[in-house]
Amino acid sequence: LDEVPHLTNETVFDLRERPRHLIVIGAGPIGLEMAQAFRRLGSRVTVLEKFRALPKDDPEIAEIALAALRAEDIGIREGVDITGVTTGAGTIEVKLAAGEGGGDGDTVTGSHLLVATGRTPALEGLALEAAGIAHDAGGIRVDRRLRTTNRRVFAIGDCRQGLQFTHVAGYEAGIVLRNALFHLPAKADYGAVPWVTYTDPEIAHVGLAEAAARARYGDRVRVVRESFAGNDRAQAERATDGLLKLVAVGGRPVGVSVVGTNAGELIQLWALALSRRLKLADIASFIAPYPTLGEISKRAAGATFSDRLFSKRTRAIVRLLQWFG
Secondary structure (H helix, E strand, O other): OOOOOOEOOOHHHHOOOOOOEEEEEOOOHHHHHHHHHHHHOOOEEEEEEOOOOOOOOOHHHHHHHHHHHHHOOOEEEEOOOEEEEEEEOOEEEEEEOEEOOOEEOOEEEEOEEEEOOOOOOOOOOOOHHHHOOOEEOOEEOOOOOOEOOOOOOEOOHHHEOOOOOHHHHHHHHHHHHHHHOOOOOOOOOOOOOOEEEOOOOEEEEEEOOHHHHHHHHHHHEEEEEEEHHHOHHHHHOOOOOOEEEEEEEOOEEEEEEEEEOOHHHHHHHHHHHHHOOOOHHHHHHOOOOOOOOOHHHHHHHHHOOHHHHOOHHHHHHHHHHHHOO
16 A cells, blocks of 8 residues: 555545545445445445444444435445455555455555545654653554553543544543542543445444344343334325444343434434433333424334233233223
């Protein structure tokens, strides 16, 4: 890559011409967001991913978004190994190893290359060792109070090990202020951090995905799926291609994933629910304005009680109460 002109999530916005064929390495949020944007600007787009596209999202949710992207004629190739990148005569060639995603080891030729495989903190030149601050290639090591191994130094945001989101850095700033200025033992809790991928349809997530929840809680996990097609606002706006997937344990939500229009707005209620340990009954019983997409969340929460509501025991109790008048 040192010898090949390539774009990053920062330099891509300096372009003054439309790429004829944009090759994107990396099928994470940034890679797919940019892929769809340039496809809609008229560029041909091919996305190459070594593993699974959208690897941090629930596979069921991710597949709905990927199907929509492929329907826009965005080429998404998963499971490919890149063996080399060359340039010449106004083109860029990405060579693929033989295998399932790379076929017989073919070459993808394009006009521009965007590298979206993740970022590493730029810690060179800070002389962290002189201050006794432990770090590695993934960033600076911190404790739950965001203190480094030098207790007088805090680290927040992308420079420290952990989630790389703007809203996480803002949250961490509040933790540091309480610790450094007011000497309150505030600790960071990342159990209810939401994230959104701004493709169309959007993908939003908070908490545990289904697989992680089953690994932790086993048979106690309950999964509810609520389609956008059953929501009147989505019907009115012809935005019915969407799904909310609720993962619950013991009457409380432990994770929610959403794919569809305004998924990033819908996930905020669930982020609050997880951070404040609200019960599903709390969400099922609040009054949502009609018609709104927010009713999808209320309906999903209510669906977790359907088995008990229509059980033989409940019907027997109702008949008994009716007998007493």
